[in-house]
Amino acid sequence: MNDLIEIYRRIEYLRNNGVKMKEIADYINMAPSVLSALYSSVLPTYVTSLKQGRSEEDSLNLALSQVNNVSKKRLLGNLAAIKDLLFSLEPAGEANRANPFMEMMNVEMLRSVQEVYNYSGAYLSYSLSSSNGCLKVEPYLIESSEDNTYVKVTHMSAYNTTHRGVALFNNHQNGYIIFNEREAPQMALFNIYLQLPMYDFPSFLKGLYLSLDYNRNPIARRILFVKQSDSTDMEEFLEMKGELVPLDELTPLQKKYYDYTCQSGDFIRTCMIPSPQLNENDLEREKKMLAI
Known part of the structure; x- marks a missing residue:
């Protein structure tokens, strides 16, 4: 037996x-x-x-x-x-068996579809703009894919360009959103790490995102997702608009979001220092340049 x-x-x-x-x-x-x-x-x-x-x-x-x-x-x-x-x-996807990480990702994407009901809907995200000190407001739509094989995320930037990506939700603790911020074949991954609260249907999610600035240097910043609707209708989502809100035009509620996401301790920047030596002294030079 x-x-x-x-x-x-x-x-x-x-x-x-x-x-x-x-x-x-x-x-x-x-x-x-x-x-x-x-x-x-x-x-x-x-x-x-x-x-x-x-x-x-x-x-x-x-x-x-x-x-x-x-x-x-x-x-x-x-x-x-x-x-x-x-x-x-x-x-399915037997070709990925030679790559254990991709196999694990496929499994987690299928599992995440079972969790997405708790987080699906339309959100407005709040974070610090890379170009100035404005509050950046951008819509996100989180939903299951049409064939229920992965969680689909649509992002609309403050400049009204859209991106499609995927989300992973793990045990009501951690969430990840990943998409490419550039047009193919360029690769510029935008990664968001979310802390998932320990209760159903949260009204907002908070976390950190890692992306590239305009000089293609990595930056990490705090981000806040505030739910606007449980609807996943694409036409309704496309009516939402992103924007950059100057500090003197913030509403009282937006000011709270600004204070949470846009202070000096809420982001990390790096930059590339042109140097023929590339030694430890360049690390000090980089920190001095970032302080300017």
Whole structure:
């Protein structure tokens, strides 16, 4: 009955790599409810019972007693066929298996679709403008993709240019938004790290973003997302506009956002120092230049 343990590990592998339980059930010609009972109850109990020193027979009997829709006779009679089918099923994007990081990203994108309901909708973001001391206001739309394979993010800049990217949400703690700020084939990634509050449907999200300034030097700044609507209608979103708001034109509410995101301690800048030596003295020169 060692096949049962291999089957359990294989189902776990497929699920962790984005294959849905219904897809697995259809592929091995098993009712989804039976596969669910097998994976969530029977096989875990069987493995635990073996570790406790019970025999394979007693462990299986105990595991099957926990459910009422899995037949011992049918399970054992089809064990070899189930195992062969499971091991012939491979997750999508198999080309990424040579790159564990990209494989992990694909899995996390699928998981994030299950979390996006908590954060989907239209937002206005508030941060410091790179070009001046204005408050930068930019719309964002967070939603599931049309095929429910990733979380899609649309960003409209203060200059009314739009970008498309992806978001990852992890265990209601961390969120990441990633997109390319330049036209292809140029690469200029814009990355936002969000702290996710420990309650449902938050009215705002806060975090940090890393991007490139106009001289293509990296900058990190504080950013605040304030939810405007639960709607993910694109036409409604496109009616929203980004803007740069000078300090003397801020509303009382915008002034609170400005004070949170635009103070001297709320951003980090770097710059490239032309130097034939490129030694430790250049580090000091850089800090002096940034202080000007």
